[in-house]
Amino acid sequence: MQTFLVLGGTGTTGRRIARRLRASGHPVRTASRSGGDVHFDLGDPASWAPALDSVRAAYLMEPDLRPGADRHERLPRLVAEAVAAGVRRLVLLSAHGVGEAGDDHPLKAAEQAVRESGVEWTVLQPGWFAQNFSETFWLPGIEAGNLALPAGDGRTPFIDAEDIADVAVAALTAEAGHNGQTYQLTGPRPLGFAEAVERIATATGRPISYTPIAPEAYLELLTAQGTPPAVARIFTNLLIDIREGRGITVSDGVERALARPPRSFEDFVAGSRLSRNPRTPRRP
Template structure:
């Protein structure tokens, strides 16, 4: 996708006069959102089961104290059924929150995006509907697969071990930088002009897993880790053999299907629309990760 540079003047941030609550405040995007907000001088509550503000999706008694007096909330939802997000949004409205920014996921509004109906109409879509119906100012973020999954997430152990086995064939994905997701979230939380927007977020180019591993090798040194394609059934059975519940293993396998089918390959313009710049490439993301010792 070809993008043109935005030549309009940058908007001045509208700082929240009350705290911004960040759920999942110690997670991949949450901790980055917290850091960026605090750099801007915005009073921020990092909420999680182990964070400065206690918050547990499975303990609704923690929601009220976390929400008290908050001006805006970044919602990192619990991806389970039944989804607790609608009930949390109701509590946010009752607490006087004025703005919600929801982390959703790419493809949640496309039937069959995840291969079959297993994830259609799931918790992300229900969360989106809840914030739309809340009566508050809202922004929805729909990122694809994170580039950081190779440096600090679910694929890291395989990369470090030298062999990454996945059921994605030759599929490609435009992996998105978690820092870009955080930057868009912070813009939506602190600036005017983002209300009612749904930002589809991707990186600037689509790569196969072998391409990604080559990019890591360029900055980490040594021989690239080997990519080993496996069948979906074998992958799912392997997860169960490692102790993962069968239902969760099925969901994980389905979540990878958009990479296998290259549904994650088309480039999206959400970063450019929100920030007026191009998204960061995985090469830059991995240079930073290598400098921090991600792969030893």
């Protein structure tokens, strides 16, 4: 039986995809730089062949979006190697707005490579993950009791990573219906950061606030935390887009892919670790 390969198999979307595939009885191989079934590094082509062995369908993602020629080339190179190794279906985790982005965007070449691969493909273009509040970028602010971002009063339709995983699994496993599709994935309605934080505060039963800050202050904060300057600039600019009303609009990707509406932010909060295990705010 041929295997499903999940890159970033220990990450926000990858571990959810792997869990669903295994629960359905599919053989799964998770691949990551640490903690997966096999060691895999996009920067080390020598690690690719063992991950691709006997793989039928693969979930691909780029973990590092810093500008650089190698990041334009490595996913397209992996796509070519995957097809040569016998992979017949590719599902790419891309991002919102890549289609309109300049050619220097690392995921632009990846999308093109997948679409021109000659095998079945699906591209996922999600907006901001709701899990940024509970698992990644914004969790420290939530734990500290104040989330400070340069997003102003802007609004965005946060997408639950559970929905991304459901769409990815459908695209990886369904006999028909997803080949050649690009799904823009968002939540059901836009939400401001103050509203989002208020819902989290209500669920956890503790005070949490949102503070709009200047982009320069946020850049300093990210770089002080060890974020590479180029990545810090990317995230800051994306949050400025939200502030200026240039952010993501609601799309029907989840409904087109799954024939159901996306989960609401309230559903996300109720099902997240924020509700199950509220934490005491950190003290200065």
